[in-house]
Amino acid sequence: MSASRSETTDPRGPDKPEPDPESESGAGAGGGGGAGRDGGGSDLLAALLDGMDAALCAFDAHGVITHWNREAERILGWSAEEAVGRQGFAGWAVRTADADEVQARLMAVMETPGRQVDEFALLRKDGGRVLIRTQSSGMRGADGKPAGVYSAFSEVHEQIDLERSIALSEALFDDASWGVVLVDVDLRPTVVNGYAARAFGSGRVSVLGRPLGELVVQGVEELEAALHHVLAEGAPKSPAELWVSVPAADGERRRCWRSGFLRLASPLAEEPVPLGVGWMFQDVTESKLAAQEADRLRFRSSQLYRAGRAAAECEDPMEAATVYLDFALAGFADHALIDLVAVERPDGSAAPVRLVRVAETPSGGGSGPGMPVETGGIPVRYMTGHPALQAMDRNGSVRASAPTAASGGSAQAPGAVPSPAWASSRQWPPDSVHALCTVLRSRGRSLGVVTFLRGASRAAFERPDAVYAEDVTIRVAAALDLFEVLSALSD
Secondary structure (H helix, E strand, O other): HHHHEEEOOOOOOOOOOOOOOOHHOOOOOOOOOOOOOOOHHHHHHHHHHHHHOOOOEEEEEOOOEEEOHHHHHHHHHHOOOHHHOOOOOEEEOHHHHHHHHHHHHHHHHHHOOOOEEEEEEEEEEOOOOOEEEEEEEEEEEOOOOOEEEEEEEEHHHHHHHHHHHHHHHHHHHOOOOOOEEEOOOOEEEEEOHHHHHHHEEEEEEEEOOOHHOOOOOOOHHHHHHHHHHHHHHHOOOOOOEEEEEEOOOOOEEEEEEEEEEEEOOOOOOOOOEEEEEEEEEEEOOOHHHHHHHHHHHHHHHHHHHHHHHOOOOOOOOHHHHHHHHHHHHOOOEEEEEEEEOOOOOOOOOOOOOEEEEEEOOOOOOOOOEEOOOOOOOOOOOOOOOHHHHHHHHHHHOOEEEOOOOOOOOOOOOOOOOHHHHHHHHOOOOOOOEEEEEEEEEEEEEEEEEEEEEOOOOOOOHHHHHHHHHHHHHHHHHHHHHHHHHHHHHHO
């Protein structure tokens, strides 16, 4: 018995070919498509049938084959000359035991509205068997009476491959756990799945056809460059990680998308014609930030260890203090200052805290190790409310950043041009934009303040930076405390 399945689908099938009187009588048996050679219309019909991607055969009202195209010949091996004019499939394209059942099911659709799907096991010309899936529909003549049946068929495994491809596409654009975006040659999204729409902070429909610059605030140049490369050169060999900023309710969100790209080409063109790019991505921001933080902690721990080894070889405690700062500055800040509390008045009267600069790194665009500063004990002219003085009052850390020129109150963004007046008024190098002041504590006393400074190319100091600075300052304070003790003894 043959494997079979049938179902009735929507009655609106494809356009049915007009019945050809010569075809119905078997006169077209010699044609490539089985059509009669009665004029240009029949030639056109034969050419259309032979150019179809699906195999097609047709039967007249008596079950005689009238049409047989080249795709049917490719699948079963029987030519149009061998097939057209035969009474059904019995004795040549189907086993004798199955012939009556197959013929009955094919011809039954002639009396049934709509289209019927069946699966049959047919025979190839070489004797092999092939399981095919057919879509059959009845034809009616000019008088409205049943005139025959036409059937389009293909190998079941090819149909299953097509269904799998369609199912895969639908799954990718509905339930995928990564973003999928189809971009046309103008770099505008044409299809977006739910994951990608959420990543953009928009709906699936609202992003379609919009320029990428409206969906991505920062990083759009890198994204467009990657898409242009794929259109011109093809897909890269490995995924790429793109850092972008997308709009959010509270401003912007900085995200890292691990992206893969595929160039889409039309399968119907003789030459590859790009249709666009398939872009798939996953948001790996959290894992990237965690990895960066782990790398930062390892590097800073290594720097503290190396600083301790180097400081232990310094005979001068002041030199040891600057060595700690030199190692701490790597990858952390651009400048560092050490201010110590001025000597108390001999009469012991209360007075505001005064700080004296004792060491600093080169400023004015230069770089190098921290060096002692000869000030003759003259205090630094810090204004009231200066971050260094606040750190002394709080016995903790204080962070500060230059305000923007527009708002006058918010912190400078990385890459913004700093205002030299803001830094100069605080007795810092003119290129300073971000500051972190930490108090020097040793033996229960506040010895002074260490100030770390960053330029406009760096981000503002954050809480983890303050923790690291405090760890460095503890070591610097121990060295400076020893320096004061030795200085008192020498006096």
